[in-house]
Every structure is written in C-alpha cells, then in structure tokens.
Amino acid sequence: QKEVEQDPGPLSVPEGAIVSLNCTYSNSAFQYFMWYRQYSRKGPELLMYTYSSGNKEDGRFTAQVDKSSKYISLFIRDSQPSDSATYLCALDQTGANNLFFGTGTRLTVIP
Amino acid sequence: DAGVIQSPRHEVTEMGQEVTLRCKPISGHNSLFWYRQTMMRGLELLIYFNNNVPIDDSGMPEDRFSAKMPNASFSTLKIQPSEPRDSAVYFCASSLGTNEKLFFGSGTQLSVL
Numbered sequence: 182q183k184e185v186e187q188d189p190g191p192l193s194v195p196e197g198a199i200v201s202l203n204c205t206y207s208n209s210a211f212q213y214f215m216w217y218r219q220y221s222r223k224g225p226e227l228l229m230y231t232y233s234s235g236n237k238e239d240g241r242f243t244a245q246v247d248k249s250s251k252y253i254s255l256f257i258r259d260s261q262p263s264d265s266a267t268y269l270c271a272l273d274q275t276g277a278n279n280l281f282f283g284t285g286t287r288l289t290v291i292p
Numbered sequence: 293d294a295g296v297i298q299s300p301r302h303e304v305t306e307m308g309q310e311v312t313l314r315c316k317p318i319s320g321h322n323s324l325f326w327y328r329q330t331m332m333r334g335l336e337l338l339i340y341f342n343n344n345v346p347i348d349d350s351g352m353p354e355d356r357f358s359a360k361m362p363n364a365s366f367s368t369l370k371i372q373p374s375e376p377r378d379s380a381v382y383f384c385a386s387s388l389g390t391n392e393k394l395f396f397g398s399g400t401q402l403s404v405l
Contacts, residue, residue: 187334224296224383224396225335269335277390278325279348284334 184208185272187283196292200257204270204283207251211281213273214246216255218266219285225269229255232276260290296397298384304403310372313400316365317386325394326359326369327383335383341367342390374404 187204194200202216213232217225229244231237231253237244245254253272257264267285297316305311317324325340339349341361349359356375361367371378385396 222398224385224398226396227393230393271335278323278340278387278392278394279337280335280394282335284331 184281185270185283187270188286189284191287191289193289193291194260196260196262196290198260198290200255200260200264200288200290202255202257202268202270202286202288204253204272205251206253206272206281208272208274209248209251210274211272213276214244214253215271215273215280216242216244217269217271217282219269220266228268262290262292265289296384296386296395298382298397298400300400301398302401302403304405305374306405307375308373309404310370311374311378311402311404313369313382313384313402315367315369315384315397317367317384318395319365321386321388321395322364323387323390323392324361324367325385325387326367327385327396329381329383329399338369340390347390371402374402376404378402379404 185206216229218228219225231244234246234248241258243256267287269285270283271280299314322343326338327335329335338351339359344361359369381399383399385394387394
C-alpha cells in the first residue's frame with residue numbers, strides 16, 4: 182500500500198463550480214499537510230500548508246485535515262480556468278521537508 | 293530572483309550513456325532536494341542536502357545514481373549507465389532550511405531510448 186493515495190482524475194468542471202480534491206494516507210505519524218499546484222511543464226508550487234487537524238482558508242482555497250480518518254481535502258470555490266492544473270497533496274512527519282506526495286489529480290476548469 | 297534553475301530542460305539519450313542533470317538553487321537557500329516524477333509513482337524524493345552535505349540518500353534507486361553539491365550554488369545528479377526505466381522528469385528544489393517552504397525548478401525531462 183502506498184503511503185499516500187490520490188485519485189488521478191482527470192476532473193473537469195465548469196467555471197464557477199466548487200471543486201473537491203482529496204487524499205488518504207496510512208501513516209498516522211504525518212503531522213504536516215500540504216497542497217501543491219503544478220502547471221503543465223512546470224515544477225510544483227506550494228498552495229496550502231496545514232499543521233495537524235483542522236481547516237485553513239486562503240481566498241478561494243480551503244484545506245481540511247481529518248487525522249482521525251487519515252483524510253485531507255482541498256476545496257476550490259468559484260473555480261476559474263486559471264485553476265486548471267494538477268494538484269498534489271504532500272505529507273510530512275517532522276516538518277523537515279521529507280515529503281510524501283500523492284500522484285496528483287489533474288483538474289480542468291471549462292470556461 | 294530567477295528561482296531554481298535546472299538544465300537541460302530536455303535530455304534524450306541512449307541506454308548505457310551517462311547523463312548529468314544540473315541545478316542552481318535560489319541564492320541563500322541552504323537545503324537542496326532532488327525529486328523524480330513519473331506517472332505511475334508520482335514525485336519521489338531521491339536525495340537532499342543541507343549546507344552542501346548529503347543528509348538522506350535513501351531514495352536513490354541504485355548505485356547508478358549519484359549526486360553532488362560541490363558548493364552552495366550548484367548541484368548535479370548523475371546516472372551512469374542510464375536505462376530506459378530512468379525516463380522521468382527530474383526536479384530540483386531548494387529551501388531556506390529543512391523546515392522552510394520548498395521552491396521547485398521547472399524540471400528536466402529525461403528520455404532514455
């Protein structure tokens with residue numbers, strides 16, 4: 182079993198829709214939870230960073246962590262065509278950047 | 293700042309050849325990471341350096357892979373001899389410290405024929 186599981190999609194939504202992206206994990210030692218966005222032919226860029234359980238909001242983006250279920254989510258409100266990218270979850274045990282990445286979900290927002 | 297710079301952007305080589313990938317981290321960053329990305333396995337950490345010293349190379353797949361960081365502004369990842377299963381996108385990333393935000397380069401697309 183992989184450390185982190187993520188549905189690869191692809192996921193297509195109309196502009197303005199709410200998008201829900203999810204990852205599950207098996208190791209309860211993970212304490213730091215991140216979402217990265219990767220545009221085509223580019224490196225990943227950090228989008229959201231959460232420590233332990235709870236919610237974090239940044240503009241149209243909300244990250245949720247449920248450690249009891251080993252389940253993390255990223256919600257995108259009022260999705261825009263510019264949100265079209267691959268979204269990767271990443272988990273870390275110690276905060277030392279030894280990251281375990283999901284395989285990514287490819288999202289397309291249709292104008 | 294120019295960000296993390298990787299070269300070449302694309303590399304096509306034949307099985308058995310030596311491949312060298314290069315990375316220039318963001319100035320002032322003292323942690324550097326090499327990742328490999330494939331469709332099947334996603335992003336995997338190969339090795340990371342802190343203050344030019346290799347800290348964890350447990351992700352390096354085989355002895356065919358080696359990485360060096362001779363100074364704070366340059367690192368190489370070498371594959372010798374290369375094999376078709378090494379085909380992937382190789383990313384370099386740097387951070388101010390091991391618990392600071394990671395900045396990725398644009399990657400090197402490696403194809404081994």
